[in-house]
Amino acid sequence: MSRNVLISGASIAGPALAYWLHRHGMTATVVERAPELRLGGQTVDLRGAGRTVIERMGLEQAARDRGTHEEGLRFVDDRGRVRASFGSDALDGDGFITELELLRGELADLLYRHTHDDTRYVFGDEITGLSDTGDGVDVTFRTGPDQRFDLVVLADGFRSRTRDLVFADLARVRSFGLYTAYFTIPRTESDGRWARWHNVPGRRVVLLRPDNQGTTRATLSFLHPRPGLDRLQAPAQQDFLRCHYADAGWEAPRVLEAMGDSPDFSFESVGQLRLEHWSRGRIAAVGDAAYCASPLSGMGTSLALVGAYVLAGELSRHSAHHDAFRCYETIMRPYVAQAQRVSWFAPRVAAPKTRAGIRLLTTVAGLAAHPRISRVTARFASPPAEAVDLPSYP
Structure with a gap:
């Protein structure tokens, strides 16, 4: 079925949707506000x-x-001693670390390379206006000329500015009081092939993970009552982190020292998005722009890929776009609802306030990783990544 579809966002959901639209005979254009x-x-x-x-x-x-x-993942103490360990095959291979982990950028690049010959990509621009005329959508861009498309799909993430042009009155954001900073630092001899999780009193976490590029990916996560830290400029955020983690010990000094030179520093407030509806007229949303479950769910990538697959498939099945959007939502809603069942208490369990709480956490984690009970643990700790019957599309 021939349709001309504009997709906003070139991360995971956008290129995946472009692939399936092309597979079903539709034409996709992807606009991305980043210059590359x-x-x-x-x-x-x-x-x-x-x-x-x-x-x-x-x-x-x-x-x-x-x-x-x-x-796998190891919980380590101030001296680097392992207190609990989960291999990639633990929890039936569907636990904290799976046997198929890759960098977000690597997956985005893979999807882009797999689609760029059949999809028009426009970098360095963004949608600034959307007018649904009933028989098409007139789109205004920040720098490019106005254009008309049959459909528009918003796939540009949890903080999508474009989504607010259409769905601002339907969006509810749930905050967990959790902040996370991500950045790449130089690799040292202490960095092996295991991810290392270190708890610090005061609900702070330092996480170091190996990558496939000879560097190490650092994460600083913490609960804090102060709102708006994510809206500060990067230098102010880094100053805050240096102060907040000044007494953290373990490898925190090394992480903080390398932070200022990192090429990809990112800081965000962890939240969850719920939209009352995922479409309006000829405009729909997919992935984090529609139903961000938060990184705490462990389901963001699965939701993006499955949502793109189902949305394109339903558009291929139905001549009326509103029927396709309705079926897409019917199939995906239960899957999304399960992914979004993240307890407000979860980050507080993962980041205890006191040293006694940290000892309790690592003790429980050590028991949970024991082979005799890991299968039972898997039933409670593994995200519901299989909890959808994927349709088959021609």
């Missing part, structure tokens, strides 16, 4: 239905070739 493909970001995993979508795209081996090859 954004290759930064931390590690994501391919699990459950999301991995099935990658398999159906014929990209599983290519994704494996770009993997970080992490061996």
Whole structure:
């Protein structure tokens, strides 16, 4: 079915949607406000239905070739001693670290390279106006000429400015009181093939993960009552982190020292997005722009890939776009609802306030990782990545 579709966002959901639209005979244009493909970001995993979508795209081996090859996750104390350990095969291979982990930028690049011959990509521009006329959508861009498309899909993330042009009155954002900074630092001899998680009193976490590029991905996560830290400029955010983690110990001094020279520093407030509806007229949303479950869910990549697959498939099945959008939402809503069942208490369990709480956490984690009970643990700790019946589309 011939349709001319504009997609806003060139991260995961956007290029994946472009692939499936082309596969079903539709024409996609992807607009991205960044001047080039954004290759930064931390590690994501391919699990459950999301991995099935990658398999159906014929990209599983290519994704494996770009993997970080992490061996698992270790909880370590101030002296670097291992207090609990989860291998990539722990929890039935669907736990904290799966056997197929890759950098967000690597996955974005893989999807881009797999689609750029059949999809028009426009970098360094963004949508500034959308007018649904009933028989098409008139689109205004920040720098490019006005154009008309049959449909527009917003796939530009949790903080999508474009979404607010259409869905501002339907969006509810849930905050967890959690901030996270991501950045790349030089690799040292202490960085092996295992991710290392270190808790600091005061609900602070330092996480170091290996990548496939000879560097280390650092994450500083913390709960804090002060609102608006994510709206500060990067230098002010880094000053705050240096102060907040000044007494953290372990490898925190090394992380803080390297932070200022990192090429991809990112700081965000962790939240969850719920939209009352995922479409209005000829405009729809997919991935984090529609139903961000937060990084705490472990489901962001799966939701993006599966949502893109289902949306394109339903557009191929239905001549009326409103029928396609309705079926897309019917199929995806239960899957999204399960992914979004993230307890407000979860980050507080993962980041205890006191040393006693940290000892309790690592003790419980050590028990949970024991082979005799890991299968039971998996039923509670693994995200519901398989909890959707993927349709088959021609």
